[in-house]
Amino acid sequence: MKSFTGLLKKELIVSKNWLITWLCVLTLLLFSSLIFIIKYGGVHSRSLFYFILFVIVSMHVFFIPIVMYSFLHLEGKTMLWLYNPNSSHKLLLAKLLMATIHLIISMILIGIFAGLGVLFFDLPDFEITVSPSIIIFWIIYFYLSSVTLAVIITFLWTVYHSLSKFPGLKKLRWLAVLLVFIALNLIDYFLFERTQLIENNFFNFAFEIDGEFYFEIEGDKVDLGSIPVHVGTELYYLIKTVLLYIISCLLLDKKVEV
Numbered sequence: 001m002k003s004f005t006g007l008l009k010k011e012l013i014v015s016k017n018w019l020i021t022w023l024c025v026l027t028l029l030l031f032s033s034l035i036f037i038i039k040y041g042g043v044h045s046r047s048l049f050y051f052i053l054f055v056i057v058s059m060h061v062f063f064i065p066i067v068m069y070s071f072l073h074l075e076g077k078t079m080l081w082l083y084n085p086n087s088s089h090k091l092l093l094a095k096l097l098m099a100t101i102h103l104i105i106s107m108i109l110i111g112i113f114a115g116l117g118v119l120f121f122d123l124p125d126f127e128i129t130v131s132p133s134i135i136i137f138w139i140i141y142f143y144l145s146s147v148t149l150a151v152i153i154t155f156l157w158t159v160y161h162s163l164s165k166f167p168g169l170k171k172l173r174w175l176a177v178l179l180v181f182i183a184l185n186l187i188d189y190f191l192f193e194r195t196q197l198i199e200n201n202f203f204n205f206a207f208e209i210d211g212e213f214y215f216e217i218e219g220d221k222v223d224l225g226s227i228p229v230h231v232g233t234e235l236y237y238l239i240k241t242v243l244l245y246i247i248s249c250l251l252l253d254k255k256v257e258v
Contacts, residue, residue, distance in 0.1 A: 003086055007094035018070055019102055021110060028111040049117050057110060061142060065149040067099040072157045088252035152199045155244040158251040
């Protein structure tokens with residue numbers, strides 16, 4: 001436990017400048033948007049500002065993958081991971097956890113600007129009805145989607161660096177990574193689009209998350225009912241993510257041994 005805590009502290013120290021830079025950029029973006037909308041937004045200022053916040057929050061699904069890649073890229077440049085006595089599982093898990101912490105901090109900053117929007121614009125005329133189950137589902141789905149993308153990037157990164165020990169492939173590593181990425185997508189296409197094997201034969205049942213989401217703001221409405229969840233599809237992506245993570249750890253361990 002102490003070694004893992006030490007890894008987290010190391011990741012925090014290494015990524016501190018990156019995090020500060022990102023928060024400055026995000027603050028500048030949100031503050032500029034707020035000032036611009038106050039000055040030029042007109043009658044739709046409130047809706048426009050909250051729409052921008054929604055877009056920025058939605059784009060955060062790529063936040064953990066981007067942070068994870070920045071961590072891995074730094075490790076690839078310094079090669080410190082070659083001499084780390086901890087297991088690759090701990091190394092990667094510490095990076096994922098620190099990326100999650102960065103995500104939470106970034107979301108908190110967005111929440112602060114959402115509060116500032118209330119001060120400047122007052123609350124927009126809106127009506128909202130949201131079931132807790134819907135909120136929990138979307139938070140979990142959002143986070144797991146982000147982690148899945150991060151694991152895929154980690155897998156491709158480990159493949160790239162593992163190929164460096166083969167002199168003949170060293171200059172073709174990017175091509176090899178591209179082919180691996182295409183292969184992963186072709187497998188998904190074959191299982192879901194071409195044969196529909198997953199949906200028709202693999203845990204062929206689904207359930208619905210009962211709930212209600214109704215949102216109306218200044219005449220614009222969003223009305224969603226229950227959310228269907230296909231067990232086979234979600235289980236497939238879970239197994240795929242876990243397998244890619246395990247393979248990444250094995251490739252990283254093998255590289256460390258070399």
